[in-house]
Amino acid sequence: MNTPYKNAKLHDCRDAFTATLEALAGQNSDIVAVCNDSVGSSKLGNFREQFPERLINVGIAEQNMVGVGAGLANGGKIPFVCAAAPFLTGRALEQIKADVAYSQTNVKLVGISSGMAYGELGPTHHSIEDFAWIRALPNVPVIAPADRAETAAAIRWAAQYEGGCFLRLSRVGVPDLLPDDHVFELGKANMLRDGHDVTLIANGVLTHRAMIAAALLEARGISARVLNMASVRPIDEAAIIDAAHATGAIVTCEEHTIFGGLGSAVAEVVVDHAPVPMTRLGVPGVFAHTASANTLLDDFGMAPDAIAQSAEALIGRKG
């Protein structure tokens, strides 16, 4: 992957997650963490040291983990249920549907190492279906922060939000994009740069790749708008419609299958309200081959150069 973030310091957003959770737990004794033996991979070691009774490790048992979360919420607690995203969402999907979404419980689902963060470990450990699965459910906002500031902001938001939600975090290093004092607003996109020829919409680890692509496009005389769309459901319809009107073309980039994820969610708005040409970049409906997380993104056409090329090609299709 290439400039201008090549030399930028990269951060593992799990650190922002746990530091924020620990700070919030220090202020509110009702905040608890629930995990499936994932103290290490969820980076909950410090939390356990500070609040040993409030780290509820159910062992390797994801269905029980989500149910326990729902029960803790019934008992007045604010549970952050943390596990590797593929197992949290895949194994416990019915618990998420019945016990969290349908029962409207105050359970914060935190999917760690989402997308293809586990790279070479293979598709069993990839979570590239979770946007589709969870956004199909009522009552559970779906959020994929782009950097450590947005991760911290989303965790602060989740702690005070009355209801369940799904926070999709990665472990793949990303540069800082948003200001330290960023405030997360559910259902609101952030315009990271304005432009008038095309709009790039991304979230999670793809946002900084979209920013690099926009810089590459600028060098070729193309003005690209970049929307960071952490909130997949509810989605910022106004920002999408405005982008369609202002730029006339939209490229979506996601660490997810192109079936049912961010691109699909954006396309639903575009089709209903402002039809313009679109290209949906993501995993094209296959199980990934063996490669690291970043290499997989490159291989699936989401290297910044490739994003820029897709944008250029799309501009050629504008009416």
Place this chain on the structure above:
Amino acid sequence: MDSSELRRIANRIRRRDLQAVFEAGAGHIGGEMSVTDLLTALYFHTMSVDPDAPLDPHRDRLVLSKGHTALALYITLAEKGFIAKDDISSFLKHNSALNGHPNRVKVPGVETNTGPLGHGLPIGVGMAKAAQLNGDTWRTFVITGDGEMQEGSNWEAIMAAAQFKLDNLTLIIDHNRLQQGARLADTNNVAPLAPKLAAFGWAVEEIDGHDMDQICRALSPETITQGQPKCIVAHTNKGQGISFMSDNVAWHHKVPSEEQYKQAMAELEEAAQ
């Protein structure tokens, strides 16, 4: 409340249940008849709940994990005053709050939306854990079916409850020996249940799930073993109280004909004398 009065309430719940299933043309009457005495004892003897404050943080909790027997719960909640008795006639009707499985958002007194089996006990573990963390004394009760114990999620929760020493949690297994399509023994025979729960570190008691004195005694706080969750294996009959339904696998969710309805009601009315 003495056990003869509890039996009267249970009989009244069974008659209303039979009528509602007959009128709605649907329901899970077999399992409703088997669980009725357990629900009656919980709501009218054991549990501290207030229909005027259904979300009191210190209330005892009941999770009816075998959610398909929601009608028996609705009628029990109506008897207790959580919902109006007239509401029962809306069971399964268009836009009714009372659908085939309980909904906490629509029905006061329901703690969580059950229906898919194997969900209630994990939630009960979370509830009991919350009370344990707070040092609160309220108790959590979960009722599962015996066939439901074939769901693996229950055993995840059973392990966690023992690990967490949740002696404020009571699991009641409605052990009527029948599941939807056949006898438990002919399907996936998870019985005997008591030694399995004991092996997982639970305090276990086996009772006649239709003997009100035995039910009340097993539910009383004096029988709790400190540091251990409790399982009551309640030996019951599917279709209890109605001769042609009792222990008959055909009556999982069959609806009685008018003739059968009259006979069943006559038997329940006679038992009420």
